[in-house]
Amino acid sequence: MTTVTLDTAPKPRTARPALRAVRARARTVGLYALSVVLGVAVWQVLAAHYGPSLVASPRETLSAARELAADGTLGNSIVASGRRILIGWGLGLLVGVPAGLLIGQIRIVRQLLEPYIEFFRFIPPIAFVTLAVVWLGIGESSKVVLIFYTSVFIVILNTSAGVMAVSESKLRAAASLGAGRRQVLTRVVLPSTVPHIVTGARLAMGNSFLTIVSAEIVAAQVGLGSLIWTSRNYGRIDWVFVGIITLGLLGFVFDRVLRIVASRVLRRYGVKL
Known part of the structure; x- marks a missing residue:
């Protein structure tokens, strides 16, 4: 008598999730492309309506970009502005994150620094452009300091808010298990604060672009x-x-680039962008 064995074990379904991921990515790219095409179309309509003296058409803008790229003006401007933004923004992170951690954790530090933070963060960087030029000259230092000023308060506020938002039960649980202050900071506070730090970094980056234009208009020969x-x-x-x-x-x-780095390098802290 012959025994027939039926293989009823479920087969792995690896193709379907991969196919869904490819379709989702293609759909995203398609929507991005459609959005760009619609934007260019609206731009062209506005240029045709108002004329080249008020609105340059996409073709005229592309021609001008080629002209500026050919003589090196566009490339030099991108490099100069990008370098100033990255240096000032990076310094804002280096100072803002530790300061935010201290302000969020230590009450006396918060009470000492909070009046200055609340005062200076409402003064726009453009108000200090003249002083920056007088004090630091028309070199790179004045632009970098203005971008640092723009970035540091945003990073401090977001970092300190993240620290103070950490659940008290988590802190008590870590302390009851014998964790010291340093372990609580590295194992509990910092992982919970990383999403706020990333958000602060992104907001600071946006504000840095707002500042670079005003700074370069007043005191720069090269830059966007x-x-x-x-x-x-x-x-x-x-x-x-x-x-x-x-x-x-x-x-x-x-x-x-910031979102990609944050999602890959800081994934173990639970950052989802």
């Missing part, structure tokens, strides 16, 4: 802000559009 201002003086609306669009693209790239 200087390019926009010089274009205005020469009546080149197409150059102005090139500078504005380049700022937006540069900010998009910086933010995207």
Whole structure:
């Protein structure tokens, strides 16, 4: 008598999730492309309605970008502005994160520093442009300090808010298990605060782009802000559009890189972007 054995074990379904992921990514790329096409179409309609003296068309802007790229103006401006933003923003993180951790954990530090933070964070960086130039000159230091000033308070506020939002039950549980202050900071407080730090870093990056334009208009020969201002003086609306669009693209790239680094390197802390 022959015995027939039926294999009823479920087969692995690895293809379907992979296929769904590919379709989801393709759908995202398609929606991005559709959004860009619609935006360019609206831009073209506005340019046709108002004329080149007010709104440069996409073709004119592309031609101007090629012109500025050919003589090196656009590339030098991108490098100069990007370097200033990254240095000032990076210094803001280096100072803001430790300061936020101290303010959030130690009450006396919070009481000592809070009046200054609440005072200076409401003064826009553009108000200090003249003083920065007088004190530090028209070199790189004045621009970097202004961007640092823009970034540091945002990072401090978000970091301290994250520290103070840590559940008291988690802190008591860690203390009851014998964790010291340093272990509580590294094992409980910091992992819970990382999402707030990343959010503060992204907001600070956006504000850095707001500051760089005003700083370079006043005290810079090279940079995207200087390019926009010089274009205005020469009546080149197409150059102005090139500078504005380049700022937006540069900010998009910086933010995207920051999100990728945060999601991969800080995934063990529970950051989901």
